[in-house]
Amino acid sequence: MKPRKATRTWLSVLAVVIAVVYLFPVYWMVSSSVKPAGQITSLAYDLIPLGFTLDHYVTVLAESDFLIYLRNSLIVTLVAVFLSVIVGLVAALALSRFRFRGRKGFVLMVLIVQMAPFEALLIPMFLFMRDTNLLDTLPALILVYWVITMPFTLWTLRNFVNGIPIELEEAAMVDGCGRFQAFWKVTFPLLGPGLVACSVFAFITAWNEFLYALVLMPSGSGQTLPIFLQSFQSVFGTDWGATMATSTLFMLPVVAFFAIVQRNLVSGVTAGAVKG
Template identity: 65%
Template structure:
């Protein structure tokens, strides 16, 4: 069978692009497995000649790893859950109901999504200070919830618009109430949208550093991104242990993605195409 030159060229280009994006991850993993002397060596060995797990031992022996991991999981999973529930409750009325000011509200949701997280830092800090939530994990949960909610509402609204309302009406004719029609018909079809938005919310909350570093005055309330910063001291940066810590830090996000990846493929392209 003859392969078209255009297809070969596109395949080669795709491999080059994939290698470009995968190389930093490969370098992080190989650096985590290299002896410290090899990491600091000026020679760039793409394939390490010597491997060791000492860097992971050093990373795990850092004080507070278990506490920071627990804090990260609490605020991240809490923000994801709150964002999905609130986003779904807002997206369904915005897609199904016709009321005055609906378009303006949708525009405000989009504007809130466009606002950079750093621009909200001072207002968020003053707000948490006034309500007495500084140095508490709920403050981080609320911040991550607020920053991921606009995207969740916007995306889920597109998914709801893509589900014909006639399906719900047919279920109601067959004897289901409005809630029963939503639970049995609409909610299962929203699975890809819920997965796509949950991945975005998880990555956003899991990787956040600035708020976790400034809002928490007690080191026992820090999250894993702040733990990674602890590898840099006044005497220098332990790059080998830092790379091992970065690998460990990436595992929960990778596991979460693998658990939902089947529906993510469908969800990533279907939800936000409808305005």
């Protein structure tokens, strides 16, 4: 027992060290957002802020167009996540439950698209959006983010559906359920982990995307928060306090989204276990 206990202790220490390494930049960002401007640029590494101010948040929220950029980011991200999950789920069911000609070739094509660097598609995407008069419109970003997240969602959900025996649906249909009812009552609750993983991946990918938002929104009216972050840089320097405050606010929707889907996932699994 002693060697096993020592192993657990060392693993716990290693986990704490890794957690500190990953959390320290977040702590430094949040603490810098409430430091006075002079303290942020000082050479002293003050782990605990010597002063406290909310002026940087006032600059971001009251003296800039932060709320407009936030609205744009929320619209394009949530719509892209919804389309990616819904269409990916339907396509995954078709690829997993039905046999049709070209199915394997389609799956291979999805994998190739997932491996392709999307930066290489920037010029074709720009030309397509220009020719269809979608430049400077939110649907352009929604379409791009949907295309970016769709292959991963389809591939992941297909593997989840393959892991659920089709006999469960057949047993439900024997008991009187239709095909859709069998899917909704039997298969769909078991896909909770896959749906959460895909939605979180799609949300983070669309929320943090910078290049397409910069190129497809040249006028700036529909640009998103990653573009807004660079607005505090000028020829006179960088307003680090406002940048850190914006970064802190930029992080909150991702944390809130994960907390919401995680809570729903736990409640859904528990309810399914009780009803089963």
